[in-house]
Amino acid sequence: MVMVNQSTDVIEETIPLDPSQEYDTIVIGAGASGIGAAIALTHAGVEKFFVVDRETVGASFAKWPAETRFITPSFPSNSIGMLDLNSIAVGVSPAFSMKVEHPTGQQYAQHLNNLATFFEIPILEHTNVNAIEKHDDLFHLHFDEGTFMTKNVIWAAGEFQYPKTDAFEGAELCRHTATVSSYAELAGDDFLIIGGYESGVDAAYHLADHGKKVHVFDRADPWGEGSSNPSIALATFTIERTRHACFSEHVTLHANNGVERVTFSDGMYELTTSNGEVFQTATQPLFAGGFEGSHAFVSHLFESRDDGFPELSERDESTTHPGMFLCGPAIRHGNENFCFIYKYRQRFAVVAQAIAASLGHETDDFVEAYRGWGMYLDDLSCCGQECLTC
């Protein structure tokens, strides 16, 4: 197998790609989760593994709209053992490496490429996983190139490439924000945005910054939400943006007013809300309604929770197919939602430890080191606490 780093044209031999071999682990997805989990596997002593990606390392981040930046800030806080919020590897700081506090998606994709090269992660790019089955104790992964067998699978294929498309009547007439490469390039002056959480407000802010008139609709009230948990309420970075002059001048927020349907005729889009209001525009509405998530692709290998997310053991393993693990933003335990990097990264080592231990490796030192960096979260009783209001 070759490790191909597109951005630097580095091609180096790592381990042989051989469908007749039995691997210890195959990681699917080379985003923040897949690369982070792979680094943890390496540190835990797992050797016979590789990462596979249908595109390239960091492909989802590279596709973010050009103007979109991380809402979670990076800061080189590592010197006192507090890991940079956007880091996926112990000791690493994107703030220090990139000299940027709120990276763009393209910058973060480059950061992931740099990490993959630095930690010598074996990666097979441009290879789609078409199907996964389990026979006896082995998973069979079907790629175009052949079928590979492995004891363990880490599913880290993310959400971004699996957008939600059928949330209301006529949703297919709208453009999902995940398909926008730059807000500056969108034609039109009057925008209707469906969904008012992070992506919707991000879109509204950039369009308003270009002088466009914007209406944002949400079935709830994400702008008035009182929680301090960014998985529930808007992040501080986003709230600050709503105070900019361009936002107050050009953006109208419609809380508790979901969209019932969108129609298109005679060159006009018509949007009807749950309050019975009707809005018209010649500009294609934007849908910022989130993602189905890639876990739908492997739903046959997990039990499903009532909310549709995979039911996981305390090691983020499938409760029906041992050896099948999940890493990334789809992790749910009880009411806790691990959708940010600083949340789900704390579970990479839990998975790596489970796999390494199953292969007979001693993992105490590994667990202690990761725990010391806040990168091994096995006690979930701390989750869900709100900040004090002072």
Ligand SMILES: Cc1cc2nc3c(=O)[nH]c(=O)nc-3n(C[C@H](O)[C@H](O)[C@H](O)COP(=O)(O)OP(=O)(O)OC[C@H]3O[C@@H](n4cnc5c(N)ncnc54)[C@H](O)[C@@H]3O)c2cc1C
């Ligand atoms: C606009 C936006 C802003 C965000 N801002 C922040 C932020 O500020 N802070 C934060 O912590 N999080 C943020 N997030 C969330 C963050 O981006 C996600 O948590 C992150 O992308 C998840 O990483 P991942 O590795 O799980 O998935 P991805 O980054 O999507 O990586 C999955 C990889 O799997 C590959 N893949 C998918 N299917 C297959 C298949 N069948 N076969 C092979 N390969 C496959 C893809 O090519 C991709 O490279 C943001 C998300 C969005 C959309």
